[in-house]
Amino acid sequence: MDIEKTGAVVIGAGVVGLARARELAGRGIETIIVERHPAFGQETSSLNSEVIHAGLYYPTGTLKAQFCVEGNRQLHAYCAERGIAHKRCGKLVAAASEAQRAYLTTLQQQAIANGVDDTRLLDKDEALRLEPELHCVAALLSPSTGIVDSHALMFSLLGEAENQGAVFSPNTTVRSIEVVEGASTLRLTVDSGGKSMCLDAERVVNAAGLSAVALARTLTVYPDGLLLTAYLAKGNYYALAGRTPFSHLIYPVPESGGLGVHLTLDLGGQARFGPDVEWIEHIDYDVDPRRAERFYAEIRKYWPSLPDASLQPAYSGIRPKITGPGEPNADFMIQGPDAHGISGLVNLLGIESPGLTACLVIARQVVELI
Secondary structure, eight states: OOEEEEEEEEEOOSHHHHHHHHHHHHTTOOEEEEOSSSSSOOSTTTSSOOEEOOOOSSOTTSHHHHHHHHHHHHHHHHHHHHTOOEEOOOEEEEEOSHHHHHHHHHHHHHHHHHTOOOOEEEEHHHHHHHOTTOOOSEEEEETTOEEEOHHHHHHHHHHHHHHTTOEEEOSEEEEEEEEETTTTEEEEEEEETTEEEEEEEEEEEEOOGGGHHHHHTTOTTSOGGGOOOOEEEEEEEEEESSOOSOSSEEEESOBTTBSOSEEEEOTTSOEEEEOOOEEESSOOOOOOGGGHHHHHHHHTTTOTTOOTTOEEEEEEEEEEESSOTTSOOOOOEEEOHHHHOOTTEEEEESOOTTHHHHHHHHHHHHHHHO
């Protein structure tokens, strides 16, 4: 079997992998980006809400909280410097009833503890001045929440990586990872161009998203205590037929497993609603039009005048979960050599939201590990 040698291999060309490849190549390390799909960003990175999160919700001290808050600042700056389409449109978290009002104060305190210092509690009149169609008793305004063209962001990251010498290899599937040569080299067995070959590298970043846990499990020397179970949580999105009256993102008080059926906007001003939480056994991106019926009641809690029959199937995305139904959401799991003892290897597991927001911060953290 043919063997090719390189300084680093990044598995997965989503926004997380591309940011890592850019960082590695920028430090003069020969880098190959392998991606099983024909193009970059074909899974979680392009099938999400495209929101630049502020960092309100995550428990203080977690990687999600730390990386999201700093990632928000870095991503807004990165996009502004490079002319990548994005917008600091702001978000309103709406309390639909008096019973939910106290949650907003708790959420603001959480945000402040995480380093988010620009939120503002609004009474009903203040919220309605911003969004006259909104139904609420109070709202929390997050001005630094935004939206981004995720495809343009990934195109920029890949372009910078390639300009610094990285090589992008689409249609390349990694079958296994093993340690060879006295733990000094990592060997990837891959299928590419209709043939199998090996890639030997000093450094490997497993940023394979939905496949990351399965790839980590191919390492026979991996410590049993670090082997996780992967779960798939599908989120369905529905587009609004016609114009939206909203200019901010609108989020309800969160539900179990996610942030509720929220209203997000694309850069053209088109509204879409989602995601819900649908636990699945196998990857399936079909959006069932009948699930929209559940959305109407949830959306009308904060937008009572949502017209009948106005929701159309848009798309779905799948969160790469490492905790299952009924379990608390896990933090990002970044397993480097200090955790598993394998030189040069970093496994990125459970990198769901806010992975898009945090991509630049995670990139630097990962490269420091190896």
